[in-house]
Amino acid sequence: MSQLRAIAGIAIALTLLHHGQALAQAKPAASKKIYCWNEGGKKVCGDALPASAANSARTEISTKSGMTTGRVDRALTDDERTAAEIAAAAARKQAEAIAAQERRDLAMVDSYTTENDLRRAYGERISLLDETIKSSKMGIGGLRLSLLSELRQAGDQELAGAPVTKRLTDSIRGQHAELLRQRQILSAQEEDRAALKRELLDSVRRYREMKGEAKDTAAPQPAAEAAQS
Known part of the structure; x- marks a missing residue:
């Protein structure tokens, strides 16, 4: 019995070995x-x-x-890799800005029923800026008059042969610095107003485009209704 088992084991091993060789031959070389x-x-x-x-x-x-x-x-070299990363970041930023603008455009169309409503909203913002600019100009005018008055006082003291007082000198310097600062503020306000006007024109253009797209994508009328209209 043990001899038969041994013979059977050898036969199984030979069968497995033959099967493995066949698989190895069938497997394609890399x-x-x-x-x-x-x-x-x-x-x-x-x-x-x-x-x-x-x-x-x-x-x-x-x-x-x-x-x-x-x-x-x-x-890539280190410099090229850095340049590529900067370009990719700029592209992502631009894509995000475009997506944000598209969201604002959709909100704009939803918020304003007509173009006049849109213009009216911008008109209110421009009017507020105009009032601010007007106040700034009046303040600058007052500072200029005050500075001229003190400069005349200083000139009169010098003509009289008296030294210009420290108080007057400090006041002249302070008012001159404040006048320059107020002029810078006014310049920034005028730039803001010009930018708002440009924004208005751009918004009106995009509003018309969005409204036009909405009309173009509207569902077509049935043939019967179209014939009646």
């Missing part, structure tokens, strides 16, 4: 590649890629078909 890259201005090809060419641009060719199976760009 496709080999030829690598081609530039080295010192010359094209170099080989069946193995050396470490010196690991970062170089290369073409991969199948030895079986002779066809190009892939192309690998060279590795």
Whole structure:
């Protein structure tokens, strides 16, 4: 009995070995590649890629078909990688700005029923700025008159042969500095008003475009209704 078992075991082992050899023969061999890259201005090809060419641009060719199976760009330098990251960040920022503008456009169309409503809203903002600019101009006018008055006082003291007092000198300097500051504020306010006017024109343009798109995408009338209209 033990002899029969041993013979059976040998037969099973031979069967498994034969089956394994058959699988190994049936399994296709891995496709080999030829690598081609530039080295010192010359094209170099080989069946193995050396470490010196690991970062170089290369073409991969199948030895079986002779066809190009892939192309690998060279590795970027640190400066190039940094420039690419900056460009990608700028592109993302621009895409986000465009998406935000589209959301504002949709909100604008929802908020204002007509173009006149939109213009009226901007008109109120422009009127507030106009009032602010008017107040700034009046303040600057008052400062200028006060400064001129003190300059005349200083001139009179010098003509009289008396030294200009420290109090008057400090006041002149302070008012002059304040006048320059108020002029800068006024300039910024006028720039804001000009920017708001440009924004109004741009908003009206986008509003008309959005309204036009809404009309174009409206559902078409049935043929019967269209004929009646």
